[in-house]
Amino acid sequence: MSQKNKPLIFITNDDGVHAKGINELIKGIRPLGEVVVIAPDGARSGMSSAISSVNPIRLNLVRKEEDFTFYSCSGTPVDCVKLGINEILHRKPDLLISGINHGSNSAVCVIYSGTIGATLEGCILGIPSLGISLCDHSPDADFSQAVKYGKIVAEKILTGGLPKGVCLNLNVPDVPNVKGLKVACQTKGYWAKEFQKSQDANGKPVYWLTGEFVNEDAENECNDEWALNNGYAAVVPLQVDMTAHHALEKIKSWETI
Amino acid sequence: MSQKNKPLIFITNDDGVHAKGINELIKGIRPLGEVVVIAPDGARSGMSSAISSVNPIRLNLVRKEEDFTFYSCSGTPVDCVKLGINEILHRKPDLLISGINHGSNSAVCVIYSGTIGATLEGCILGIPSLGISLCDHSPDADFSQAVKYGKIVAEKILTGGLPKGVCLNLNVPDVPNVKGLKVACQTKGYWAKEFQKSQDANGKPVYWLTGEFVNEDAENECNDEWALNNGYAAVVPLQVDMTAHHALEKIKSWETI
Numbered sequence: 459m460s461q462k463n464k465p466l467i468f469i470t471n472d473d474g475v476h477a478k479g480i481n482e483l484i485k486g487i488r489p490l491g492e493v494v495v496i497a498p499d500g501a502r503s504g505m506s507s508a509i510s511s512v513n514p515i516r517l518n519l520v521r522k523e524e525d526f527t528f529y530s531c532s533g534t535p536v537d538c539v540k541l542g543i544n545e546i547l548h549r550k551p552d553l554l555i556s557g558i559n560h561g562s563n564s565a566v567c568v569i570y571s572g573t574i575g576a577t578l579e580g581c582i583l584g585i586p587s588l589g590i591s592l593c594d595h596s597p598d599a600d601f602s603q604a605v606k607y608g609k610i611v612a613e614k615i616l617t618g619g620l621p622k623g624v625c626l627n628l629n630v631p632d633v634p635n636v637k638g639l640k641v642a643c644q645t646k647g648y649w650a651k652e653f654q655k656s657q658d659a660n661g662k663p664v665y666w667l668t669g670e671f672v673n674e675d676a677e678n679e680c681n682d683e684w685a686l687n688n689g690y691a692a693v694v695p696l697q698v699d700m701t702a703h704h705a706l707e708k709i710k711s712w713e714t715i
Numbered sequence: 716m717s718q719k720n721k722p723l724i725f726i727t728n729d730d731g732v733h734a735k736g737i738n739e740l741i742k743g744i745r746p747l748g749e750v751v752v753i754a755p756d757g758a759r760s761g762m763s764s765a766i767s768s769v770n771p772i773r774l775n776l777v778r779k780e781e782d783f784t785f786y787s788c789s790g791t792p793v794d795c796v797k798l799g800i801n802e803i804l805h806r807k808p809d810l811l812i813s814g815i816n817h818g819s820n821s822a823v824c825v826i827y828s829g830t831i832g833a834t835l836e837g838c839i840l841g842i843p844s845l846g847i848s849l850c851d852h853s854p855d856a857d858f859s860q861a862v863k864y865g866k867i868v869a870e871k872i873l874t875g876g877l878p879k880g881v882c883l884n885l886n887v888p889d890v891p892n893v894k895g896l897k898v899a900c901q902t903k904g905y906w907a908k909e910f911q912k913s914q915d916a917n918g919k920p921v922y923w924l925t926g927e928f929v930n931e932d933a934e935n936e937c938n939d940e941w942a943l944n945n946g947y948a949a950v951v952p953l954q955v956d957m958t959a960h961h962a963l964e965k966i967k968s969w970e971t972i
Contacts, residue, residue: 504768506793507826511761514913514921536763536827541922544909566839568957569764570793582823582905614969623903624959626966638972644958646880648839652801656771664771665798695966697959700825701901702881705952709883712871715895715947 464525465491465552465616468585470538472502472559472572475520475530479558479592479601484528486605487555487612492525494551496542498572499530503561505572507579508534515541535576543583553615554580557590558604560597564629564682565645565671568696574627581625582698586615588625593686594632604630607639607691620695627694631686640690645681646674721782722748722809722873725842727795729759729816729829732777732787736815736849736858741785743862744812747869749782751808753799755829756787760818762829764836765791772798792833800840810872811837814847815861817854821886821939822902822928825953831884838882838955843872845882850943851889861887864896864948877952884951888943897947902938903931 467487471480475497487493499518515533522528529546531538535556543550556576563571573589580587588611592604607630620626627644630636652669675681685692724744728737732754744750756775772790779785786803788795792813800807813833820828830846837844845868849861864887877883884901887893909926932938942949 501769504766506763506765506832508763508765509761509827510924512758514915514923515910516919516921537924540906540909540924544907545912545922566955569835569839569955570766575763578826582826584905610971611969614966621959621962621965624962639970640972641963641967641970643960643963644956646956648841649797650801652797653772655802658771662773664773665802666771667767667794667797690972693966693969695959695962696957697962698823698826699901699903700953700957702878702952702954703900705878705881705954706898706900708878709871709950709952710898712868712950713896713898714867715897 466549467491467493468542468551468554469493469495470497470535470556470576472498472505472535474498474500474502477560478597479560482601482605483555483558483608486609488526490612494542494547495528496531496538496546498535498538499532502535502572504570505534505575506570507536507575510534510537517541535572536579539576539579551585553612554585554587555590555612558601558608559591560599561591561595562593562629563589563591563627564686564692565647568627568644577625578698581623586620588612588615588628590628592630592632603636607636610639611693623698624695627696628691629682629686630691631689633689636691637689640685640692642682642685642692642694643680644694645683647672723806724748724750725799725808725811726750726752727754727792727813727833729755729762729792731755731757731759734817735854735856736817739858739862740812740815740865743866744869745783751799751804752785753788753795753803755792755795756789759792759829761827762791762832763827764793764832767791767794774798792829793836796833796836808842810869811842811844812847812869815858815865816848817856818848818852819850819886820846820848820884821943821949822904825884825901834882835955838880843877845869845872845885847885849887849889860893864893867896868950880955881952884953885948886939886943887948888946890946893948894946897942897949899939899942899949899951900937901951902940904929
């Protein structure tokens with residue numbers, strides 16, 4: 459019988475309900491509480507915090523067991539979170555976990571990632587939220603280390619909470635023995651050489667997004683790329699307030715009032 | 716004949732090439748320099764910083780005149796910026812402007828907005844970048860005040876630059892006489908009552924995204940909602956570094972090394 463005081467844990471991702479990452483996460487997290495999963499019905503990589511502003515969203519119940527409910531959703535990762543909190547869950551969850559993503563979401567990837575989009579959305583809606591990514595894109599990646607570190611951080615959040623407006627971005631390196639968990643900053647950098655030009659069947663040009671990350675902060679041992687490249691799992695606290703407080707003073711003189 | 720030392724200004728948006736907002740912006744900005752426009756071929760509202768990670772992107776030359784080139788693009792607002800900088804422009808632009816958006820992008824809307832997604836992308840790629848939005852959704856809105864304040868801020872940026880990693884989010888209220896320009900912070904808040912449940916033609920449930928903004932910081936005269944509600948244009952400096960630096964210490968004890 460269901461224990462009424464179990465934590466309620468919301469799980470979503472951006473790789474979709476069939477991805478190995480979310481299913482390994484579910485297996486690892488179910489012992490911690492009541493789990494509700496609402497995840498996209500297919501891949502939504504690179505969807506950032508996109509929302510369905512034009513098309514309607516559909517929800518489909520996949521499976522229901524004791525303390526476990528699993529829905530697929532036609533929308534974006536952020537739509538999944540909004541729909542869950544507004545329409546499905548009987549109370550605000552104690553924890554939201556997004557992932558485990560197939561591939562890194564370190565550095566500036568937080569801006570493009572649907573995994574992190576869903577994590578930020580949980581945070582905006584007042585839920586302690588954690589995004590988890592494994593630095594391995596392959597569909598059959600080994601998620602054991604990512605599940606292990608994800609559970610460590612999830613239990614810390616359930617015990618100690620998070621400051622208002624702050625969520626966590628956990629990346630786990632693709633190595634058999636992760637050295638430990640490091641608290642880190644978002645690495646400065648950008649993507650370069652971003653397109654491969656090609657042709658469609660009619661000979662018309664098309665561009666495929668690709669690219670390589672340029673690390674502008676490579677020697678800084680405080681950032682997440684350094685931690686990952688040195689065999690550590692990296693957890694970065696992210697905030698929803700994007701105001702550049704340090705820049706307010708510089709542009710204050712531009713006011714016309 | 717083209718003056719070689721004119722500023723190069725990149726324009727994009729998320730409402731698409733046919734929107735009144737971008738076309739009014741182009742008219743206002745063309746006198747300031749050489750203008751290259753690459754904008755989505757249709758509406759991309761709420762696309763945030765989404766990128767086309769699966770589908771190829773197509774580019775179509777719409778118009779070319781002296782010091783003016785106008786392309787439409789099949790991708791997201793961020794795709795437009797990446798494609799422009801990587802493949803089209805002969806040098807890094809002196810200024811990127813995204814907009815003018817039909818509708819406000821104040822407060823937490825920065826997270827969901829395609830207009831701001833493109834602005835942040837310019838910033839990531841090292842371009843002084845400005846997003847402009849008018850607090851009026853209507854297709855035939857009066858953009859004269861938004862163009863006026865957009866030009867004021869654009870000229871400030873061209874003269875004084877912006878700090879690295881910082882871009883600007885300018886919102887202009889829907890009033891005939893804007894009182895002036897105020898430097899502001901991102902208002903704290905979230906969207907509530909977000910869905911209208913309905914049925915498709917087969918009687919199956921669908922959810923339409925809607926909602927109302929809950930202002931958690933209504934009395935704070937420093938934030939952008941306060942400025943807009945009091946008749947001022949609001950400019951918020953945004954940063955690409957999402958690290959919650961104030962929270963690093965709290966979770967430092969979670970490290971396992």
